[in-house]
Amino acid sequence: MKTNDVIFQTVAKVVFFMIIFFAVRIFFAGHYYPGGGFVGGLLTSGAIVLLLLAFDMKTVKKGLPIDFKCLIGLGLLFGAGTAAGSLLFNVPFFTHAYDYFQLPLFGKTSLHTAMLFDLGVYFVVIGVTMTIIQTIGESE
Amino acid sequence: MTVISDIIIVFLLLAGAFLSLVAAFGVIRLPDVYTRNHAASKSATLGVMFILLGTFIFFLAKDGFFSSRLLLGIAFFFITAPVAGHLISRAAYNSGVKMWDKSVRDDLKNKK
Numbered sequence: 147m148k149t150n151d152v153i154f155q156t157v158a159k160v161v162f163f164m165i166i167f168f169a170v171r172i173f174f175a176g177h178y179y180p181g182g183g184f185v186g187g188l189l190t191s192g193a194i195v196l197l198l199l200a201f202d203m204k205t206v207k208k209g210l211p212i213d214f215k216c217l218i219g220l221g222l223l224f225g226a227g228t229a230a231g232s233l234l235f236n237v238p239f240f241t242h243a244y245d246y247f248q249l250p251l252f253g254k255t256s257l258h259t260a261m262l263f264d265l266g267v268y269f270v271v272i273g274v275t276m277t278i279i280q281t282i283g284e285s286e
Numbered sequence: 287m288t289v290i291s292d293i294i295i296v297f298l299l300l301a302g303a304f305l306s307l308v309a310a311f312g313v314i315r316l317p318d319v320y321t322r323n324h325a326a327s328k329s330a331t332l333g334v335m336f337i338l339l340g341t342f343i344f345f346l347a348k349d350g351f352f353s354s355r356l357l358l359g360i361a362f363f364f365i366t367a368p369v370a371g372h373l374i375s376r377a378a379y380n381s382g383v384k385m386w387d388k389s390v391r392d393d394l395k396n397k398k
Contacts, residue, residue, distance in 0.1 A: 157369045164362055168355075 151200065173268055183264035187271025194272075195279060203283060214276040221269030223225035228263040235277035291347035295340050302336030305329050318386040319378045327371025334367075349367050 169189035176182030197206050232241040244258035312325025342356040379394065 153369060153372060157365060161362070164358065173374060221394065 154247075155200045156175070160229070162193050162197055165189055165196070169193065173264070174201050176264060177258065177261070183267030186270055186274065191272050191275040191279075194276060196255055198279070198283070200235040203280070210252040214273045214280065216273075217269050218273035221273060223269075224269065226266075228259055228266065248283030288347065291343060295344050298336045298340030298343065300331045301337075302340060304348070305333030305336065309333060318389075319383050320375055320385060321373050323371050323378075325367055329398070331363060331367040332364055 154283075169186045172181035172188030172189060173183060176186070194206065196209065197210075204205075228242075229240045232243075234241060235243075242259045242263075244256055246254055246256050249255050294338055306329070309326050312329060313322050316322045316325055338356050338360050342349035342360075345351045345353055345356075385392065
């Protein structure tokens with residue numbers, strides 16, 4: 147029988163954006179609400195896995211030309227860099243700093259360097275899960 | 287105001303629980319995979335949506351908390367659950383699962 151995935155592919159396209167936006171929301175809410183880098187990264191890679199299920203690996207690689215192994219390195223660099231950046235200000239390793247800023251669209255916002263560390267976690271989680279899944283999927 | 291919202295909340299939660307129970311009975315009682323899938327995907331979808339809507343109205347009326355996550359959950363479930371049922375049914379048909387012996391119609395039989 148000829149396979150016809152049009153329903154699944156259309157729904158995957160719509161649902162992908164819902165999951166990605168929810169992942170970003172969970173990532174940014176991690177300081178005050180449940181969530182954070184790990185869950186956000188897992189949700190993001192879950193959205194990419196949904197695309198991998200609906201389409202094939204080549205299409206996803208063409209639409210999302212990211213080397214996920216480089217993403218692991220970038221995330222580790224963010225984590226180590228945030229931790230080591232505190233050494234420049236003569237404070238112990240891993241000391242975090244925060245302050246309140248008046249941003250044009252958000253109003254009074256507190257920005258914290260722990261968020262950069264969380265961004266590292268986010269990148270590493272996406273990179274590791276996607277690398278595992280792609281290597282398993284590519285092996286014959 | 288609170289009495290009206292309480293009645294709506296109780297109705298939504300009980301209706302959702304009842305529909306989920308109906309879905310469970312359908313999965314047990316119906317004869318083959320397609321009719322079971324029909325019961326499970328439709329009835330459980332509406333049941334879960336009722337329960338989520340009741341929860342949403344509860345937090346809106348009690349705490350004044352507008353939970354956009356519950357609305358997103360309702361929309362997400364409404365989109366994905368029927369598609370999941372469709373994919374399961376199609377996978378069952380393509381792998382040759384037999385229909386109930388009293389079925390009278392199979393439009394896909396000659397489409398191979």
